[in-house]
Amino acid sequence: MYISQQIAADAVNQVLSGRNLTLALPAALAAFPNATPQQxxxxxxxxxxxxxxxxxxxxxxxxxxxxxxxxxxxxxxxxVAIYQLLHDKADAFTVVNQAVHAVSQFRKPTPKQWAKGLVNAILRNFLRKKDEFAAKLAKTEVVTYSYPQWWINKLEIQYPDHWQAMLIAGNQHPPMTLRVNTKRTSIDEYLQLLERQDIVANHIGGQAVVLAKPVAVEKIPGFSDGVVSVQDYGAQLAAQLLDVKPGMRVLDACCAPGGKTGHILELADVQLTAMDSDVTRLQRVQENLDRLKLSAKLLAADAANAEWYDEQPFDRILADVPCTASGIVRRHVDIKWLRREADVTSFAAQQAKILPNLWQLLAKGGKLLYVTCSVFNEENQKQVDKFLLQHPDAKQLPLPVDTFKNVTQLHGQLIPSTAHDGFFYALLQKN
Ligand SMILES: C[S@@+](CC[C@H](N)C(=O)[O-])C[C@H]1O[C@@H](n2cnc3c(N)ncnc32)[C@H](O)[C@@H]1O
Structure with missing residues (x-):
C-alpha cells in the first residue's frame, strides 16, 4: 500500500501549494496508471x-x-502517515515501513538514505511521544477542530450557540444523498427498487433519499438514465423554494455544473435559461441535462452585467452565487486550507455586483432566490440586508416551514448536520 501513500502525499502536497483536491487527486493518480482499484x-x-x-x-x-x-x-x-497513525485502522508499524519505502521511491534531489532515516525516525518518535504531544496540544482550537484559527473565530462570533457543532459536523463523512426525479418514478417505487437490490435507504424529505452506505455512481439504480441524481439534501431545497410553476420564465443565473438546473426542470415544465460565466463548466450542465433527458437554453454570460438580456423579465431567478463554499467542507475538505480570510470579502464583493444586476431582470411580483453554500454571514444575511436597504421594491419572504423537514436552520441559514450541508437561502420578492 505504499503506492497509496505516495499518491495521497502527492495530492496533499498539491493542495497545500494551492490546487483544488478535485484536480490534484486525478493528477496524482495519473502518475500511477498501474495502481489497482483498491490502491x-x-x-x-x-x-x-x-x-x-x-x-x-x-x-x-x-x-x-x-x-x-x-x-x-x-x-x-x-x-499522510501521521493521519493513518492517528485516524486509520492500519497497523502502526506497517504504516511506518510503507512510508519509509515510499520515500525511497522519490526522485532526486533528496538523498535516499537520509530521507529514509528521517521518515523512520520522525514516525517512530511520533509513536513514542503521541500522548505527550496530545496533552501539550489539547487546548489548541486548530488541533481540536482542524480548521484555520480565523475560521474558528468567525464562527464563534457569528454562531455563539452552534459554532462547535458546526465545526464538528464539517469533519464528518457526508452521506450519499440521491434526488429522485418524481416525474419518472415515485419515492416509494424507487425505495422498493433499492430494497430489491439490497441497498438500504431512507426518505428524508422532498425528493431526497439517503443511502446507508455510499454506492459507486454507476451502480446506483436508474442513475445512468436520469431517474436519480446525486445531490446533498441542503442543495435540494433550492428548486423547491424557488416555487416554479409550469410555463414560467426562469433564470438559473450561476448554474454550473447544473445540479439545481435539473431539479427545477424535474419539478415543472418551465422555460429555463441556464447561465454561467464559465464555458467549460457549462458543458457539464449539458451533460447532466442529457442524462436527465431534459433541456434548457444554455448561455455563457456574466450575471454581474445585463449585456446579454433580451428585455423579457423573468418570473423566477435562482442566484446560486459564487462563494467561499465554507458550508460544504465535509465534501470539499481542501476548502478549509485553500481559503484565506480575505477571500470572504472578495466573494462578498462579487455577490454584491451579481445580486442587484439580476434584480433588474425580475418581473414585478416575481421571486429571486439568493443562495450560497457558505456559513459566513458576510456572504449571507448581511449581504441581503445591504441589498434590501438599497432596493425598496424588494422584500424578503419567510421560508415555507414544510420544505424544511429534517433540516436544522436559523432564518434560512442551514446549520451543517448529518442530513445536509450548510447552505443559505433568502427568498426575495419584487413589489
Ligand atoms: C455555487 S456554483 C453553482 C452551482 C450550481 N448552481 C449547481 O447547483 O450545480 C457557482 C457558479 O457560478 C459561476 N459564476 C461565477 N461568477 C459568475 C458570474 N459573474 N456570472 C455567472 N456565473 C458565475 C461559477 O462558474 C460557478 O459555476
Missing part, C-alpha cells in the same frame, strides 16, 4: 482524511520537527 480507493480515502484533519496532523508534525523541512514531498508524506 486508488485507499489513496483517495487517505488524501481526504489527511486534509480533513490537517490542522491537527500539522501541529503534531511541527512538534516533531526540530527545524523546518525543505522538501515538501517528504513533509506531505509525513502528514
Amino acid at each position: 486508488r480507493g485507499a489513496a483517495a480515502d487517505i488524501s481526504y482524511g489527511t486534509l480533513r484533519f490537517y490542522g491537527e496532523i500539522n501541529a503534531y508534525l511541527t512538534c516533531l520537527l526540530e527545524k523546518p523541512l525543505s522538501d515538501d514531498r517528504i513533509y506531505a508524506l509525513l502528514l
Whole structure:
C-alpha cells in the first residue's frame, strides 16, 4: 500500500501549494496508471482524511520537527502517515515501513538514505511521544477542530450557540444523498427498487433519499438514465423554494455544473435559461441535462452585467452565487486550507455586483432566490440586508416551514448536520 501513500502525499502536497483536491487527486493518480482499484480507493480515502484533519496532523508534525523541512514531498508524506497513525485502522508499524519505502521511491534531489532515516525516525518518535504531544496540544482550537484559527473565530462570533457543532459536523463523512426525479418514478417505487437490490435507504424529505452506505455512481439504480441524481439534501431545497410553476420564465443565473438546473426542470415544465460565466463548466450542465433527458437554453454570460438580456423579465431567478463554499467542507475538505480570510470579502464583493444586476431582470411580483453554500454571514444575511436597504421594491419572504423537514436552520441559514450541508437561502420578492 505504499503506492497509496505516495499518491495521497502527492495530492496533499498539491493542495497545500494551492490546487483544488478535485484536480490534484486525478493528477496524482495519473502518475500511477498501474495502481489497482483498491490502491486508488485507499489513496483517495487517505488524501481526504489527511486534509480533513490537517490542522491537527500539522501541529503534531511541527512538534516533531526540530527545524523546518525543505522538501515538501517528504513533509506531505509525513502528514499522510501521521493521519493513518492517528485516524486509520492500519497497523502502526506497517504504516511506518510503507512510508519509509515510499520515500525511497522519490526522485532526486533528496538523498535516499537520509530521507529514509528521517521518515523512520520522525514516525517512530511520533509513536513514542503521541500522548505527550496530545496533552501539550489539547487546548489548541486548530488541533481540536482542524480548521484555520480565523475560521474558528468567525464562527464563534457569528454562531455563539452552534459554532462547535458546526465545526464538528464539517469533519464528518457526508452521506450519499440521491434526488429522485418524481416525474419518472415515485419515492416509494424507487425505495422498493433499492430494497430489491439490497441497498438500504431512507426518505428524508422532498425528493431526497439517503443511502446507508455510499454506492459507486454507476451502480446506483436508474442513475445512468436520469431517474436519480446525486445531490446533498441542503442543495435540494433550492428548486423547491424557488416555487416554479409550469410555463414560467426562469433564470438559473450561476448554474454550473447544473445540479439545481435539473431539479427545477424535474419539478415543472418551465422555460429555463441556464447561465454561467464559465464555458467549460457549462458543458457539464449539458451533460447532466442529457442524462436527465431534459433541456434548457444554455448561455455563457456574466450575471454581474445585463449585456446579454433580451428585455423579457423573468418570473423566477435562482442566484446560486459564487462563494467561499465554507458550508460544504465535509465534501470539499481542501476548502478549509485553500481559503484565506480575505477571500470572504472578495466573494462578498462579487455577490454584491451579481445580486442587484439580476434584480433588474425580475418581473414585478416575481421571486429571486439568493443562495450560497457558505456559513459566513458576510456572504449571507448581511449581504441581503445591504441589498434590501438599497432596493425598496424588494422584500424578503419567510421560508415555507414544510420544505424544511429534517433540516436544522436559523432564518434560512442551514446549520451543517448529518442530513445536509450548510447552505443559505433568502427568498426575495419584487413589489
Ligand atoms: C455555487 S456554483 C453553482 C452551482 C450550481 N448552481 C449547481 O447547483 O450545480 C457557482 C457558479 O457560478 C459561476 N459564476 C461565477 N461568477 C459568475 C458570474 N459573474 N456570472 C455567472 N456565473 C458565475 C461559477 O462558474 C460557478 O459555476
